[in-house]
Amino acid sequence: xxxxxxxxxKIKPNFEKGGRFYFLHSTxxxxxxxxxxxxxxxxxxxxxxxxxxxxxxxxxxxxxxxxSLLFGMFNVxxxxxxxxxxxxxxxxxxxxxxxxxxxxxxxxxxxGLTVEFxxxxxxxxxxxxxxxxxxxLIPLVMPVNIPLWMVSVATIFAVLLGxxxxxxxxxxxxxxxxxxxxxxxxxxxxxxxxxxPWTYGLNEGIKTIDGFSGATPLANAAAQAIDKxxxxxxxxxxxxxxxxxxxxxxxxxxxxxxxxxxxVGNWRIMLSTILGGLFMGxxxxxxxxxxxxxxxxxTQILMGGFLFGAVFMATDPVTASQTNTGxxxxxxxxxxxAILIRVLNPAxxxxxxxxxxxxxxxxxxxxxxxxxxxxxxxxxxxxxxxxNK
Amino acid sequence: xxxxxxxxxxxxxxxxxxxxxxxxxxxxxKEVAICPDDFIGIVPKPLLKEGERVxxxxxxFYHKDKPEILVVSPVSGTLKAIKRGLKRKIEAFILExxxxxxxxxxxxxxxxxxxxxxxxKNFLLQxxxxxxxxxxxxxxxxxxxxxxxxxxxxxxxxxxxxxDLEIILKDDEDYIxxxxxxxxxxxxxxxxxxxxxxxxxxxxxxxxxxIRYFSGPHPAGNVGIQIHHIxxxxxxxxxxxxxxxxxxxxxxxxxxxxxxxxxxIAITGSQLKQTGYVKTIQGAQVSxxxxxxxxxxxxxxxxxxxxxxxxxxELNGYLGFFDRMISVIPEGNQYEFLGxxxxxxxxxxxxxxFFSWLMPKKEYIINTNYHGGERAFVITGQYExxxxxxxxxxxxxxxxxxxxxxxxxxxxxxxxxxxxxxxxEFVCTSKIxxxxxxxxxxxxxxxxMS
Numbered sequence: 001x002x003x004x005x006x007x008x009x010k011i012k013p014n015f016e017k018g019g020r021f022y023f024l025h026s027t028x029x030x031x032x033x034x035x036x037x038x039x040x041x042x043x044x045x046x047x048x049x050x051x052x053x054x055x056x057x058x059x060x061x062x063x064x065x066x067x068s069l070l071f072g073m074f075n076v077x078x079x080x081x082x083x084x085x086x087x088x089x090x091x092x093x094x095x096x097x098x099x100x101x102x103x104x105x106x107x108x109x110x111x112g113l114t115v116e117f118x119x120x121x122x123x124x125x126x127x128x129x130x131x132x133x134x135x136x137l138i139p140l141v142m143p144v145n146i147p148l149w150m151v152s153v154a155t156i157f158a159v160l161l162g163x164x165x166x167x168x169x170x171x172x173x174x175x176x177x178x179x180x181x182x183x184x185x186x187x188x189x190x191x192x193x194x195x196x197p198w199t200y201g202l203n204e205g206i207k208t209i210d211g212f213s214g215a216t217p218l219a220n221a222a223a224q225a226i227d228k229x230x231x232x233x234x235x236x237x238x239x240x241x242x243x244x245x246x247x248x249x250x251x252x253x254x255x256x257x258x259x260x261x262x263x264v265g266n267w268r269i270m271l272s273t274i275l276g277g278l279f280m281g282x283x284x285x286x287x288x289x290x291x292x293x294x295x296x297x298x299t300q301i302l303m304g305g306f307l308f309g310a311v312f313m314a315t316d317p318v319t320a321s322q323t324n325t326g327x328x329x330x331x332x333x334x335x336x337x338a339i340l341i342r343v344l345n346p347a348x349x350x351x352x353x354x355x356x357x358x359x360x361x362x363x364x365x366x367x368x369x370x371x372x373x374x375x376x377x378x379x380x381x382x383x384x385x386x387x388n389k
Numbered sequence: 390x391x392x393x394x395x396x397x398x399x400x401x402x403x404x405x406x407x408x409x410x411x412x413x414x415x416x417x418x419k420e421v422a423i424c425p426d427d428f429i430g431i432v433p434k435p436l437l438k439e440g441e442r443v444x445x446x447x448x449x450f451y452h453k454d455k456p457e458i459l460v461v462s463p464v465s466g467t468l469k470a471i472k473r474g475l476k477r478k479i480e481a482f483i484l485e486x487x488x489x490x491x492x493x494x495x496x497x498x499x500x501x502x503x504x505x506x507x508x509x510k511n512f513l514l515q516x517x518x519x520x521x522x523x524x525x526x527x528x529x530x531x532x533x534x535x536x537x538x539x540x541x542x543x544x545x546x547x548x549x550x551x552x553d554l555e556i557i558l559k560d561d562e563d564y565i566x567x568x569x570x571x572x573x574x575x576x577x578x579x580x581x582x583x584x585x586x587x588x589x590x591x592x593x594x595x596x597x598x599x600i601r602y603f604s605g606p607h608p609a610g611n612v613g614i615q616i617h618h619i620x621x622x623x624x625x626x627x628x629x630x631x632x633x634x635x636x637x638x639x640x641x642x643x644x645x646x647x648x649x650x651x652x653x654i655a656i657t658g659s660q661l662k663q664t665g666y667v668k669t670i671q672g673a674q675v676s677x678x679x680x681x682x683x684x685x686x687x688x689x690x691x692x693x694x695x696x697x698x699x700x701x702x703e704l705n706g707y708l709g710f711f712d713r714m715i716s717v718i719p720e721g722n723q724y725e726f727l728g729x730x731x732x733x734x735x736x737x738x739x740x741x742x743f744f745s746w747l748m749p750k751k752e753y754i755i756n757t758n759y760h761g762g763e764r765a766f767v768i769t770g771q772y773e774x775x776x777x778x779x780x781x782x783x784x785x786x787x788x789x790x791x792x793x794x795x796x797x798x799x800x801x802x803x804x805x806x807x808x809x810x811x812x813x814e815f816v817c818t819s820k821i822x823x824x825x826x827x828x829x830x831x832x833x834x835x836x837x838m839s
Contacts, residue, residue, distance in 0.1 A: 005724055033762060037728030041721050041757040045807075045824040046697045046814040047690060048402070048549075048718065051736035051743055053761020055729040057768065057818055060742050126762050170765030170819070263740040266770060322769040322783060367784075374781050375799040382623040 008032055026120035030127035058129040060264045064255035065136050065312065069105075071251040072244035073097035076144045079241055080200045085209035097144075100200055101244055104139040107148045111155040112138070119164045130169030130176075130318070131159065137177035137312060140245025141305065141353075142184070143197035150188055154180040174360045175319045178309075178353050185353070193349070195219060198241035216241045218304040218342065218349040224291040235302040246308040256311040265315045268324060269331040273310040276335025277301045284343055292343050300339055309352035310335065319360040323370040330366055334359045393586045394618045396605030396777035400739060400812050404549045404696065405752040408655035408714070410556065411665040413683075417488070418673035421464050422472075422481040422707035423449060428460060428520055430529030430835075433479050437468045446493035446648030448517060449482050457533060461517030463650035463672050465491035481707070492647040502570075509575040516642060521635035525616065525628050526803035527831050537629040539578050539620055544592045544633055545585040545603075547610030548695035552655030552714055556666060558591050558633055564640025569597045571639060572631075583615035592633075605777060613809040617778045622803050634713060654678075654708065658696075658717035659754040660689045673708050675715055684717065690757045692716040697811040698824070721758025729761065736760075739774070739816050764819040772823075775812035780804065782813050786823055789830035794837060797830060806831065 014021045015028040032038075034055075042049065077093030077100075088096070112131045120127040138155055158180035163172040184192050195215040196203040202214050213228075217240060220228040230240055238248025246252075259265025281297025288294045301307060314320060314334050321330035334355050341351030348354055425433035432453035437443060444465045452458040466486040474480045495515075504512065510533060513519040522531035531537075545554055558565070572580060579599055584590040586604040593600060601619050603609045612630045622628055634652055641649045650671040656679055657664050667678040675691060681704070692699035693709040696716050700709055708715065725731075733743030737753040745751065772782035780801045788796035807824035814823040 005726075034727075036724040036726055037758070037760060038762065039722045039724045040759045040762075041690075042759060043701065045822050046811055047692055047699065047701070047716075047757050048404070048696045048755040048815065049759055049820065050740075050816050050818075051733060051738045051760045052740050052816075052818050053729055053759075053820065054764050054767060054818055055761060056742050057740075059730060126764075128764060130767065168765065170767045262742045264742060317769045318767055320769070323781060324770060324773055327770070371781060371784055371800070374779065377779065378623075378799065378801055381621065385623045385626065 005036065008035070023121065026125065026127055027117055030117070030120070033126070054129045057264055058132045060258065060262050061133045061312075062136055064258040064265070065133075065140065065245070067251035067254040068140055068245040068248065068308070069101070069136070071238060071248040072140060073101045075239060075247055076100050076200055076244065078239055079198070083199050083202065083208045083212050083214065084206060096200075100144055101139065103148055104142060104146065104151055104244070105136070107151045108138040108155050109135040111152040112159045115156055115159040115164065119168065123168075125168065128169035130163070134158070134176045138180045141177060141181045141243050141308070143192055143243055144200050145197045145203045146184065146191055150184060150191060154183045157183045170318055172318055173364075174357055175313055175316050178313055178357055181353055182357060185350075198243075214241055216304070216349075221292050221295060221303065222342075222346045222349045226291045226295065229295070229299070229303070232299055232302055235299065243305060243308075246305040249302055249307050252307045252311050259311065259315070265311065266317065266320070266327060268327040269315045269320055270310055272328045272331030273314050273335040274301060276332035277306055277310070277339050278335070279332075280336040280339035284339065301335075304342065304350055305352045306335075306338055309338070309356055313352075313356050314359075319363065321363045321366045321370075323367050325373075326363070326366040326370045330359055330363055333362070393602040393604055396603065396609045396614070396618075398774055398777040399547075399606035399608055400775050400816070401547070401606040402549045402755070402815065403737065403752045404659070405754050406657050406659040406661060406664055406716070406718070407550050408552050408657045408664045408666060410553075413656065413663060413665045413667045413678070415667045415669050415678035418486060418670055418677040420469065420483055420674045420707070421466075421486055421670060421672040422483045422674070423460060423462070423672055423710060424481045424707070425450065425460075425479050427710035428530050430527065431458065431460070431520075433460075435471060435479070435482070437482075439468055439470055441468050442466070443468060443484065444491045444493040445650075446495070446517065450479075452530075455533065457514045458519060458530065459514065459517045460520055461493075461648060463648070463670055504574055506575055509571060513571075513575070513639075517648065518639050518642060521631055521638065523630045525613070525622055525630060525806065527835050528806040529835070531629050535627050537576060537578055537627050540572060540576070540580045540629045540631065541583070541612050541616050541619070542580065542592075542598070542631055542633060542636070543583045543610055543612040543615055544590050545583070545588065545610045546713070547607035548697060549607070550655075550657035550714065550716055551610070551695060552657075552666065554633060555588065555591065557653045557713065558637065561637045561640070562591055562594060564637045564644065565591065565633065566595055566640065567643045568636035568639035569595055571643060573597050581615070581619050583610070583612065583619070585610070608809055608812060609777065611809050613804065613806055614777055617780075617804050624798055624803060632711065632713075654712070655714040656717070657714055660685045660717040660719055669708065671708060671710055674705060675702065675708060676705050679704065679715065679717070686719065688720045688722070690718050690720050692718070696755075697815060698808045719754065719756040721756030725758075739771075759820050761818075761820055763821065766819055766821065768818045771816050771818065772810075772813040775816055776810065778804065778809070782810055786810070786813070786821070786826055789826045792830065792833055794834055797834065802830065802834065
């Protein structure tokens with residue numbers, strides 16, 4: 001390690017102001033701080049600081065995503081072999097999925113990080129860690145059949161217009177990963193809706209066994225084919241067609257556990273989102289105008305990307321409400337809207353994505369009212385004190 | 390029945406090196422320094438030239454805008470140097486001390502009971518005792534023409550490694566009582582004392598004060614937090630604060646008729662072989678009470694004050710005027726290979742992102758490393774966890790960054806000073822310099838308002 005450190009120290013002057021490779025200083029800085037926590041010490045203010053930093057926070061989120069990723073890989077293989085009616089071992093299924101999913105992950109990271117590094121360079125910023133999570137989230141909300149160039153275009157779009165134009169990580173209004181998905185959803189709807197995208201090869205016309213449809217539970221529900229929706233346990237385990245990371249509720253809850261225990265994920269948002277979903281499911285049950293509306297609220301939140309969104313997307317601290325009270329409202333409305341959109345608007349079976357993006361836009365408004373309430377309490381006291389004089 | 394104000398939010402950082410309950414020998418300080426920066430709001434104008442002699446209690450400098458505010462010498466001796474920094478700003482008056490302290494005999498007798506409010510004010514100003522009164526908003530030295538709505542005293546310190554004030558004030562009951570009488574004569578307003586629940590405090594025997602009990606983690610001992618819960622500062626209102634130790638100086642002056650700044654402080658921190666309490670004088674050179682044999686290693690940070698709000702000094706530096714402790718912790722000026730990715734059994738974090746959560750009872754040696762680079766605000770809800778006030782800290786800090794006075798007022802800037810939000814700076818994932826931001830905002834508002 002000392003040799004590596006000595007080497008870095010030796011080449012460092014080249015990247016500093018006036019050095020030959022100054023134009024690459026952000027890149028060097030990103031690599032250096034990745035390898036070594038800097039030796040920078042406090043000089044004023046608090047002399048000691050919490051050991052946590054953004055790198056640590058982001059790596060915890062990535063660890064929390066790993067169960068979903070691994071299960072997603074396995075499920076890609078499982079769905080494929082199920083479609084063609086062949087039997088395969090656990091390892092064969094996983095390996096099949098691994099080879100299909102890995103390129104999507106790689107493309108997402110390479111495209112996104114390239115944009116990030118270029119922007120950091122131009123702006124003379126340090127490279128922000130935010131994309132490390134977005135880069136993992138994007139593949140997990142994509143269908144396995146997505147063309148790689150589309151992943152790349154969507155990622156670049158999301159990072160560029162979703163984040164960098166606002167000033168980078170911490171300044172963005174919309175969740176970049178969801179923006180990437182929304183981009184694909186509206187620009188290339190065929191690649192991300194219907195029955196074809198979710199099972200590998202289905203869009204290329206692989207031979208499937210009779211009766212195989214590839215429809216997701218949500219698509220079945222939207223088509224009022226309630227009898228085709230798997231039971232709750234199957235939905236919970238997640239061996240069903242869907243976006244790569246969203247199917248297994250076990251894996252998602254494992255991630256949620258990591259996020260909540262480490263304190264990285266916000267329990268207020270997760271809890272209120274789920275409550276909001278259950279509440280809307282219950283209201284729809286009361287009307288029960290069609291089959292979809294009759295589905296139990298629990299089944300509702302087990303279908304589609306609801307839980308994945310609640311745990312990993314809604315909780316993004318930058319785009320969520322920033323006040324504690326605001327977080328309850330924000331989460332509850334996401335849950336409520338997600339179920340409402342998916343049930344009442346058959347054109348958008350995945351209501352979660354739109355609900356979160358919509359609430360991203362409303363989060364500052366929610367915060368505004370929470371802040372106003374705090375101000376009003378202070379003003380009231382203030383006025384009272386003047387009267388007393 | 391006593392009502393206890395129970396605070397839940399906050400954080401006691403489990404730092405290693407708490408002051409043990411023993412006395413450590415100290416020498417008479419050969420040098421003493423007074424740093425004008427310790428008296429916030431005062432622009433120093435020297436009254437002495439280098440090389441001139443001064444007795445204890447004789448003025449060294451005055452406030453440029455209010456010449457009646459004097460800062461007097463804690464010792465008798467010679468003004469060795471006036472240390473200046475950038476733009477010739479005075480950083481310190483360094484005094485070489487005599488072996489035997491010679492006290493100024495200017496103000497010989499006072500009878501507290503016969504004095505009018507103006508007499509007390511003049512007495513405090515001329516004796517140099519006035520500068521112990523602090524004024525909020527802004528936490529500046531109190532202005533003589535201001536009228537507070539109340540005076541607040543915190544009788545306990547919850548900061549990391551903070552000394553036990555009951556030890557420091559053990560024999561000072563009479564002095565404190567005299568000072569309280571004096572303050573009562575000065576302004577007829579309530580004097581509130583924040584006392585820690587379950588501690589039998591010296592203040593419980595003092596007449597003329599109203600006791601409020603507090604419980605909870607740091608910053609429950611900060612007077613700013615206590616003001617917020619007892620009688621918060623509204624716009625246009627002024628309160629004064631004073632530290633218990635400074636009441637003792639006042640009381641000693643009244644009783645013994647001399648300006649006596651000798652006092653007990655704590656020497657703390659993981660880099661000391663022996664922590665404990667020492668008797669010294671305010672402003673004394675640190676090396677007079679921390680011997681080099683007592684220090685572990687040679688790459689250390691010396692802090693006058695606590696690790697959250699104190700000032701960086703050197704071993705041959707000086708104890709700050711309003712500090713009751715010296716903290717010695719290791720410097721963190723070394724690179725750490727993949728530090729952010731390691732399990733981190735010995736790294737303290739409020740979050741459970743390091744495996745140190747497996748050992749909840751452990752005390753940590755924490756160094757001065759930032760543990761990461763500065764970023765934009767990303768994580769939310771962290772500040773709220775450590776600020777036991779009805780204030781939205783993150784929004785307040787943002788308003789302070791943008792220098793939006795109107796918004797800062799609405800969000801309660803007058804109720805805080807930087808030390809009250811020091812823990813925000815500690816927990817911040819984005820490593821934002823909260824205290825600096827708040828201090829600059831306070832100075833900015835003060836400049837705009839005057």
